[in-house]
Structures are given as structure tokens and as C-alpha cells.
Amino acid sequence: MLTEKNKMRLLEEDELFPSTPGKVKIERAHTINRQFHRCFASTSTTFLWALFLIALTASYLSFQSFVSTSSRFLSSSAWDRQVRTSASPRRPHGLSVLVTGAAGFVGSHCSLALHKRGDGVVGLDNFNSYYDPSLKRARRDLLSRNSILLIDGDLNDHRLLSKLFSLAHFTHVLHLAAQAGVRYAIENPASYVHSNIAGLVSLLEAVKSADPQPAVVWASSSSVYGLNDKSPFSESDRTDRPASLYAATKKAGEEITHTYNHIYGLSITGLRFFTVYGPMGRPDMAYFSFTKAILAGKPITIYRGKDGVDLARDFTYIDDIVRGCLASLDTAGKSTGSGGKKSGPAPYRIFNLGNTSPVTVPTLVSILEKHLKVKAKKKIVEMPGNGDVPFTHANISLAMAELRYKPSTNLEAGLKKFVKWYISYYGRSSRGGRKTNL
Numbered sequence: 001m002l003t004e005k006n007k008m009r010l011l012e013e014d015e016l017f018p019s020t021p022g023k024v025k026i027e028r029a030h031t032i033n034r035q036f037h038r039c040f041a042s043t044s045t046t047f048l049w050a051l052f053l054i055a056l057t058a059s060y061l062s063f064q065s066f067v068s069t070s071s072r073f074l075s076s077s078a079w080d081r082q083v084r085t086s087a088s089p090r091r092p093h094g095l096s097v098l099v100t101g102a103a104g105f106v107g108s109h110c111s112l113a114l115h116k117r118g119d120g121v122v123g124l125d126n127f128n129s130y131y132d133p134s135l136k137r138a139r140r141d142l143l144s145r146n147s148i149l150l151i152d153g154d155l156n157d158h159r160l161l162s163k164l165f166s167l168a169h170f171t172h173v174l175h176l177a178a179q180a181g182v183r184y185a186i187e188n189p190a191s192y193v194h195s196n197i198a199g200l201v202s203l204l205e206a207v208k209s210a211d212p213q214p215a216v217v218w219a220s221s222s223s224v225y226g227l228n229d230k231s232p233f234s235e236s237d238r239t240d241r242p243a244s245l246y247a248a249t250k251k252a253g254e255e256i257t258h259t260y261n262h263i264y265g266l267s268i269t270g271l272r273f274f275t276v277y278g279p280m281g282r283p284d285m286a287y288f289s290f291t292k293a294i295l296a297g298k299p300i301t302i303y304r305g306k307d308g309v310d311l312a313r314d315f316t317y318i319d320d321i322v323r324g325c326l327a328s329l330d331t332a333g334k335s336t337g338s339g340g341k342k343s344g345p346a347p348y349r350i351f352n353l354g355n356t357s358p359v360t361v362p363t364l365v366s367i368l369e370k371h372l373k374v375k376a377k378k379k380i381v382e383m384p385g386n387g388d389v390p391f392t393h394a395n396i397s398l399a400m401a402e403l404r405y406k407p408s409t410n411l412e413a414g415l416k417k418f419v420k421w422y423i424s425y426y427g428r429s430s431r432g433g434r435k436t437n438l
């Protein structure tokens with residue numbers, strides 16, 4: 001017999017866990033159900049507590065790491081001195097440049113080139129794990145051996161940025177930090193917004209408030225041309241039809257920098273890089289991942305466009321890009337703002353930095369086969385609809401006229417240098433592990 005109290009409890013439990021309407025309930029089933037419900041209720045409570053504790057621990061840890069990162073940077077006079085020394089030019093009228101993304105491919109090459117000619121350089125990089133961070137650490141070690149300070153920090157860390165601009169009077173910011181890669185945007189769209197939109201705005205806010213305001217040279221991308229089929233691509237061509245979220249964030253960057261130019265008088269130069277390759281490059285890019293796979297005897301996937309047309313890229317060698325970046329810094333006019341107001345118009349420039357001679361992906365593979373002396377195992381598939389464009393081709397007349405930009409390395413010669421570096425760094429039988437220092 002059920003007591004009134006027990007009946008009430010059962011009723012309450014029934015309300016909590018309603019049974020399927022119309023089902024006959026027998027007492028034994030009900031008892032089992034009740035035990036199950038109790039057990040479930042206690043499991044779910046435990047689960048919720050566990051979640052709560054995990055969240056609490058995670059926020060504590062991230063707070064601790066924020067505090068320790070910030071205090072490590074923000075309260076040490078030794079660190080202040082390091083920033084000032086690294087930012088100081090060693091030649092008369094030299095530049096003082098904050099290079100974001102300095103542990104990256106283009107960032108590390110530019111930092112070294114600037115340092116070599118006597119400019120002051122401070123690097124900033126968040127060492128994210130989009131590709132193997134050990135290569136980024138190796139680049140940092142190389143910079144460090146050249147007395148270039150590279151700070152592990154994120155563009156979105158406002159305190160860190162304002163501290164940097166208060167410590168050093170940077171004449172220029174070379175902004176190369178970004179979430180790169182066209183196809184990865186399908187997997188992780190938020191990382192593109194974090195770095196290429198929020199990070200960019202955070203940086204521009206810091207630059208706007210700096211006194212004096214530096215000039216900004218930054219990496220846009222050939223991908224902004226998107227579905228443009230007028231060839232070669234000129235800076236005045238349509239860029240309102242991006243084919244990937246990556247391209248859309250780079251295009252947004254061009255508009256965002258324009259706003260800061262218009263309102264605050266920041267001197268802006270946007271560089272549309274065309275598929276940059278070379279030694280110490282990005283492992284996610286086709287020429288790099290193909291090399292690794294070919295040496296390992298693994299198959300490579302070659303995408304092919306509609307109607308069996310080969311895809312083509314205006315592959316551009318890193319040294320040419322570095323020269324274009326340095327020429328952009330050297331010719332950037334001054335920012336005109338101070339205290340949040342501009343005192344006159346400042347330059348806003350956009351340049352293509354390409355090679356002007358597109359090469360198909362199968363040709364890229366055959367050049368690699370030749371330099372590696374190994375035949376590739378090729379799998380040809382139709383280009384997936386995940387952001388790729390069929391071809392790119394730069395018109396570089398504007399950069400030639402204003403930057404004296406003149407690319408001098410063709411794909412054959414550039415890949416030879418890349419392969420030489422790859423084998424010296426990883427070895428021929430590598431599985432991605434490094435053999436020597438950079």
C-alpha cells in the first residue's frame with residue numbers, strides 16, 4: 001500500500017520525469033523507473049557540479065595566465081629595457097618597427113631583413129597552433145640569435161599593446177599577424193574573426209592612440225579578388241565577391257583600415273600578397289605539404305577546376321615579398337593624427353605584390369619532383385567548393401611605379417631554394433621532425 005506521502009512523492013517524480021502519455025504503468029516498472037530517475041537525477045547533479053568545477057578551474061587558470069602574462073610583461077623594468085633596445089635603430093634615420101606575426105613565415109623574414117639594414121625591430125606573435133608551433137619557435141630562436149625581441153602575446157591584449165606603444169616610439173607597424181589559409185575557414189571560422197577582424201581593430205586602436213602615430217603597412221591578400229575573372233588582377237578591379245571567409249576578412253580589413261585612415265589620419269598601406277612561398281615557409285601550403293608527402297612516398301591530392309582545367313597561382317618568392325614590404329615601409333607617408341584627431345589627410349595605398357606569371361598546380365608538382373628527384377603519387381580530384389579560386393594573376397604596375405617592386409625569382413629557382421632548405425632542416429626521410437636549427 002502506498003502511503004499518502006509516498007503517493008505525493010511519486011506524483012512529484014512523475015511531474016519531473018513525465019512518462020509517455022497512454023502507457024500503462026505497473027508498480028514494479030515504476031519502482032525501477034524511480035530508481036533510475038534517482039540515479040539519473042544524482043548523476044546529472046554530479047555532472048553539473050563537475051561542469052561547474054571545470055569551468056571555475058578553467059577561468060581561474062586563464063585569469064592566472066592573463067595575470068602572469070601581463071605582469072611578466074608589464075611590471076619588469078628589464079623587459080622594458082629589452083623592448084626599448086630592440087626597437088632602437090642602429091643606423092641614422094633608421095626605422096623603428098613593430099612587426100606583428102614575427103614568428104610567422106613573412107614576419108620572420110621581414111624582421112631579419114629590417115634588422116640587417118640597421119632598423120629597430122620588436123616582434124609580436126601569439127604562437128597559435130594552426131600549424132606546428134615548433135617551426136614558429138625555431139624562427140623565434142633565429143630572431144633571438146639576431147638580437148630581435150619577439151614577444152609572445154595576442155593582438156587582442158589591449159594592455160600589452162598600449163604598454164608597447166608607450167615604451168617605444170615605433171615609426172612603423174608591419175602588421176603580418178593573421179589567421180591565414182583559405183580552406184581552413186570552413187573548419188574554424190571564429191579564428192578568422194578573432195585575428196583578422198578583432199585583432200586588427202585592437203591593433204589600430206592602439207596605433208591611433210600612440211603618440212606619435214606610426215604608419216601601418218599590413219598584409220591583405222590576393223584572395224580579395226575572389227570571383228573576379230578579369231586577368232591580370234589590378235588594384236582597381238572588383239573585390240566585392242570573396243570566395244572564402246578568409247578572403248572576406250581580408251577585404252573587411254581593407255575597409256576597416258580605410259576608416260582609421262579617414263577618421264584618425266593613419267597612414268595605411270595594404271599589400272595583396274600572391275601565394276608566397278620559400279624557405280622557412282608555411283607547412284599548410286600546397287608546395288610545403290606536397291614536398292613532405294612526396295618524400296614520405298605518400299599520395300598528394302591535386303585539385304582540378306571545372307571542365308578539367310588546371311588550377312593556377314601567381315606563386316611569389318619570399319625575397320621578392322620582403323623587398324616589397326621594406327619598400328612599402330620606406331615610402332609610407334606619415335600618419336597625421338594625434339589625440340584621436342587627424343590634422344590632415346594621410347596616405348591610403350593598396351598594392352599587388354605578385355610575380356606576374358601564373359603557374360599551374362601540376363607544373364608546381366613536376367618542378368618539385370625534379371628538385372626532390374622523387375616521383376609524386378598523384379590523386380587528381382575536382383576542386384571542392386571550399387573557398388578556392390581557379391587562378392590568380394597579379395598586375396604589378398602600381399607597385400613597380402611607386403615601390404620600384406620588381407620580382408626576380410621564378411618558381412623553378414624559388415622551389416630549388418625551398419627544397420634545399422627543406423632537406424637541410426628536416427632531412428629527406430623526415431616525418432616532419434626537425435634535423436637542425438634554422
Ligand SMILES: O=C(O)[C@H]1O[C@H](OP(=O)(O)OP(=O)(O)OC[C@H]2O[C@@H](n3ccc(=O)[nH]c3=O)[C@H](O)[C@@H]2O)[C@H](O)[C@@H](O)[C@@H]1O
Nearest residue numbers: 180181182221222223273274275285286301302303311388
Ligand atoms: O595569395 C593568397 O592570397 C593566399 O595564398 C595562399 O592560398 P592558396 O593560393 O590557396 O595557396 P595553397 O594553399 O598553397 O594552394 C595553392 C594551390 O594548390 C591547390 N592545392 C592545395 C592543396 C592541396 O592539397 N591540393 C591542391 O591542389 C590549391 O587549390 C591552390 O590552387 C595562402 O595560403 C593564403 O594564406 C594567402 O592569402
